[in-house]
Amino acid sequence: MSEWKLICRVDDIPVLGSRRVARDKGLDVAVFRNDAGGVFALLDRCPHKGGPLSQGIVFGTQVACPMHNWTIGLCDGQALAPDEGCTPKFAVKVEDGAVYLDAGELATVATDLTRPVAGPARRAVGV
Numbered sequence: 001m002s003e004w005k006l007i008c009r010v011d012d013i014p015v016l017g018s019r020r021v022a023r024d025k026g027l028d029v030a031v032f033r034n035d036a037g038g039v040f041a042l043l044d045r046c047p048h049k050g051g052p053l054s055q056g057i058v059f060g061t062q063v064a065c066p067m068h069n070w071t072i073g074l075c076d077g078q079a080l081a082p083d084e085g086c087t088p089k090f091a092v093k094v095e096d097g098a099v100y101l102d103a104g105e106l107a108t109v110a111t112d113l114t115r116p117v118a119g120p121a122r123r124a125v126g127v
């Protein structure tokens with residue numbers, strides 16, 4: 001049986017936007033809200049090159065990654081063809097206007113995934 005953790009009120013999530021939920025271990029979880037009242041949760045990591053999906057544009061039941069515009073399904077975390085890949089999804093419960101995530105999933109799902117380091121941040125300074 002799931003132990004649900006209260007995250008926020010639905011109204012705390014902008015329509016067609018998201019908010020990030022920090023975890024003790026692992027990357028944040030992005031909780032999205034669409035314009036039909038749907039609430040979805042995915043790891044805040046694009047399956048392409050790790051972009052922050054929480055900064056993407058929500059439309060329908062999808063989010064467009066802000067990095068290279070891949071489209072990721074909010075229901076399943078799957079990249080829309082022809083792109084391939086999947087980001088972990090998290091169970092969401094909405095009850096009386098409050099949003100809950102599964103505490104067990106928050107503690108265990110994809111805690112080993114990191115965000116890729118790219119570009120100038122990888123260069124050694126003074127070498």
Ligand code: FES
Pocket residue numbers: 046047048049050051065066067068069070
């Ligand atoms: S990192 Fe998301 S589309 Fe490239």
